[in-house]
Amino acid sequence: MGVGKGQSRRAQKAVVTGGKTGADPNPLNKVYFRPKRHEWFKWIKSLNAQNIDIIPFYFGRDKAKMSPDLTDEEREFIIREIFLDALSVDVVKLPDGMDPNDFSFKLQRDNPSSHYANLAVEYAPPGAKKFTGLTLWRDHRLQRKVSTAYSIFYDFNRAT
Numbered sequence: 001m002g003v004g005k006g007q008s009r010r011a012q013k014a015v016v017t018g019g020k021t022g023a024d025p026n027p028l029n030k031v032y033f034r035p036k037r038h039e040w041f042k043w044i045k046s047l048n049a050q051n052i053d054i055i056p057f058y059f060g061r062d063k064a065k066m067s068p069d070l071t072d073e074e075r076e077f078i079i080r081e082i083f084l085d086a087l088s089v090d091v092v093k094l095p096d097g098m099d100p101n102d103f104s105f106k107l108q109r110d111n112p113s114s115h116y117a118n119l120a121v122e123y124a125p126p127g128a129k130k131f132t133g134l135t136l137w138r139d140h141r142l143q144r145k146v147s148t149a150y151s152i153f154y155d156f157n158r159a160t
Contacts, residue, residue, distance in 0.1 A: 032093040040150040057146040115139040
């Protein structure tokens with residue numbers, strides 16, 4: 001385990017539990033983003049990472065960059081890593097049958113120099129219809145401590 005090693009910090013299997021039932025045809029509406037920050041804090045503390053910024057945490061200290069210098073692809077990578085970490089510590093719950101590998105995150109900007117974008121959350125299981133939800137993204141979200149990274153998912157409950 002170590003800083004910049006998101007894949008090795010997480011358990012090898014995803015946390016998948018039962019979701020809400022209902023007639024909503026969009027499975028993204030069944031993904032549950034939980035405000036369980038105590039679980040996130042406990043995990044971050046176990047890594048002794050309370051005072052590490054998000055960018056060096058996911059890219060490693062040697063590749064630490066400031067958010068305005070990141071490409072959108074690098075931002076999308078970090079968002080995906082936070083998503084997978086949030087799954088592993090039970091901040092994000094997926095309904096039965098949803099695979100975290102079927103999710104992708106894509107920033108869409110009208111103006112390349114803007115610090116605001118739409119963040120498309122896509123769920124595309126193999127051989128099935130693709131579902132997309134949008135939420136507003138602000139680049140400054142990656143300039144925080146990793147101990148608060150889970151909070152990027154608060155807006156996702158309104159993403160679809």
